[in-house]
Amino acid sequence: MNLKLIQTLSLREKKSLLERALKLQEETGELAEQILIHRQASGTKHKKKKLDGIREEAIDVILVALSIFFLENGSIAELAQLLESKAKIWKQRQLINEGGNQVTNGAGEVKPDRSAPGSPKTHRLWGWGSGSSEEEHS
Numbered sequence: 831m832n833l834k835l836i837q838t839l840s841l842r843e844k845k846s847l848l849e850r851a852l853k854l855q856e857e858t859g860e861l862a863e864q865i866l867i868h869r870q871a872s873g874t875k876h877k878k879k880k881l882d883g884i885r886e887e888a889i890d891v892i893l894v895a896l897s898i899f900f901l902e903n904g905s906i907a908e909l910a911q912l913l914e915s916k917a918k919i920w921k922q923r924q925l926i927n928e929g930g931n932q933v934t935n936g937a938g939e940v941k942p943d944r945s946a947p948g949s950p951k952t953h954r955l956w957g958w959g960s961g962s963s964e965e966e967h968s
């Protein structure tokens with residue numbers, strides 16, 4: 831992926847921080863709409879499902895979020911470092927939410943021990959949320 835191009839486009843973009851923040855809200859709304867259509871939620875049955883709609887709208891959200899990151903003087907190196915550190919936090923929270931029982935596989939990776947008594951059989955998609963979602967990503 832050409833992050834330099836995304837950084838250049840972000841810095842050439844005329845939209846202000848506030849306009850980008852509003853655009854991000856617009857794109858998250860479009861993503862939510864595509865998810866609702868995909869799930870055939872009430873009130874969306876008359877709306878047309880876009881081919882790859884959820885994935886495309888997720889990318890729109892990412893691009894606008896990146897334009898905010900680069901506008902705020904974020905570098906590509908900092909982006910990589912922050913993604914790595916945030917992913918590690920996410921991983922730790924998933925493991926905690928999965929019962930805290932961990933085992934190490936042959937490759938040295940830490941994995942939850944789902945066979946342990948009391949371990950949840952499902953996992954939360956996002957460890958930092960309210961804890962109310964038990965939905966698995968399909």
Ligand SMILES: [Mg+2]
Pocket residue numbers: 857860886887890
């Ligand atoms: Mg969009």
